[in-house]
Structures are given as structure tokens and as C-alpha cells.
Amino acid sequence: xxAVSQTPKYLVTQMGNDKSIKCEQxxxxxxxxxxxxxxxxxxxxxxxxxxxELIINETVPNRFSPKSPDKAHLNLHxxxxxxxxxxxxxxxxxxxxxxxxxxxxxxxxxxxL
Amino acid sequence: xxxxxxxxxxxxxxxxxSAVIKCTYSDSAxxxxxxxxxxxxxxxxxxxxxxxxxxxxxxxxxxxxxNKTAKHFSxxxxxxxxxxxxxxxxxxxxxxxIFGKGTxxxxxx
Numbered sequence: 001x002x003a004v005s006q007t008p009k010y011l012v013t014q015m016g017n018d019k020s021i022k023c024e025q026x027x028x029x030x031x032x033x034x035x036x037x038x039x040x041x042x043x044x045x046x047x048x049x050x051x052x053e054l055i056i057n058e059t060v061p062n063r064f065s066p067k068s069p070d071k072a073h074l075n076l077h078x079x080x081x082x083x084x085x086x087x088x089x090x091x092x093x094x095x096x097x098x099x100x101x102x103x104x105x106x107x108x109x110x111x112x113l
Numbered sequence: 114x115x116x117x118x119x120x121x122x123x124x125x126x127x128x129x130x131s132a133v134i135k136c137t138y139s140d141s142a143x144x145x146x147x148x149x150x151x152x153x154x155x156x157x158x159x160x161x162x163x164x165x166x167x168x169x170x171x172x173x174x175x176x177x178x179x180n181k182t183a184k185h186f187s188x189x190x191x192x193x194x195x196x197x198x199x200x201x202x203x204x205x206x207x208x209x210x211i212f213g214k215g216t217x218x219x220x221x222x
Binding site: 033104 | 145147149151154155156157158159162200202206209210211212214215217
């Protein structure tokens with residue numbers, strides 16, 4: 001059973017489009033995250049979210065928005081895609097008691113043409 | 114905010130040799146220091162971690178050391194094997210994990 005799963009694995013789209021990436025975790029964790037990994041492998045946190053608090057990295061453009069229908073899901077919506085958005089996006093989750101121990105999904109490689 | 118520096122960016126060793134990756138952090142209040150391994154096409158996976166009240170931790174062939182005074186910590190892999198080849202990330206945490214820029218380790222058979 002996959003602990004943190006995200007879809008799609010690959011996403012190729014045109015500039016200006018709107019797209020979503022879905023994430024689900026079956027670990028019973030209460031906190032979920034989105035990370036962006038650029039072409040140089042640098043991992044940068046975008047959002048962390050539990051049912052009480054959304055923390056947004058101030059450098060993330062407001063074209064990016066997380067949506068959480070329930071504790072097990074945290075989807076990422078991106079509006080008006082730009083070339084610079086091309087990267088690998090990772091979803092992750094953790095439990096409140098061990099919040100630092102992150103479990104990552106396998107990533108979504110987004111290519112904006 | 115926290116800043117984590119990681120060196121080297123690439124490391125090549127012969128199978129059976131040891132590998133050492135070093136990280137420094139800026140915020141003395143950080144209290145948790147994990148290491149993640151990322152294999153090609155996969156997400157990062159936690160391999161070992163250490164808290165600020167511990168100086169060293171070992172798990173089979175991997176070990177992590179922490180020097181709080183100097184604000185640096187290191188990953189040591191002994192008896193390296195080809196399957197150890199991956200990108201390794203250090204991180205430091207006070208609230209959210211801040212990652213280093215990664216070290217690509219290549220173990221040559």
C-alpha cells in the first residue's frame with residue numbers, strides 16, 4: 001500500500017493553463033505539505049497544512065493554492081502557469097507528535113511549455 | 114529564518130570506502146536534524162535523524178554526528194555499496210524542515 005500517493009506523475013501543459021495535482025495519504029497523519037524541487041534538486045517548502053492552520057511560504061506566488069477536502073488529501077492548484085513553474089512537486093505528510101518525520105510521495109514532474 | 118549549507122554537492126567513492134557529508138545550520142534554536150535519501154525518480158526517504166540533546170546516533174552502516182556549538186552535523190556511511198548511490202539531503206527544523214541543497218553520492222563497484 002502506498003503511504004503518500006500523488007497524481008499525475010507527469011504533467012505537461014502550456015503556459016497560461018490552470019492545473020491541479022492531487023495528493024492522498026493513508027497514514028492517518030494530520031499535517032500535509034507541498035514541496036517544490038527545482039532542476040538543481042533544491043527542495044523548498046511551499047505550504048504546510050493541518051485542519052487548523054495553513055502556513056504559506058511567503059515566496060510562493062498566489063497563483064498556487066492548496067485545497068484540502070479532508071485530512072487525508074491536500075491538492076495543489078496552479079493558475080496561469082509560467083515557464084518557471086516547471087519543477088518536480090512533492091507532497092508529504094507527518095503526524096503532530098513527530099511532525100518532523102516527513103513521508104514523501106513519489107513526485108509530480110510538471111513541464112510548462 | 115533557518116539556512117542550511119551542505120557539502121560537497123557531489124561525492125564519488127569506491128565500493129567499500131566511507132563517505133562523509135557535512136552540513137551547517139544558522140539558527141541555534143533548531144533542534145532536529147534528519148537526513149533523507151532520494152533515489153532516482155522517487156521522493157526523499159528518511160534514513161536517520163538526530164535531536165539536539167544527542168551528539169551521535171548510529172544505525173548499522175550509517176551514523177550522524179552533531180556539534181551544537183559549531184552548528185554543524187554530518188552523515189557518515191561506512192562500507193559503501195552501489196545501492197547507496199543517491200542524492201542525500203540534510204535538514205534542520207525548528208518549525209518546518211529546511212533542506213540543504215543535496216549531495217549526489219556515486220559508489221563505484
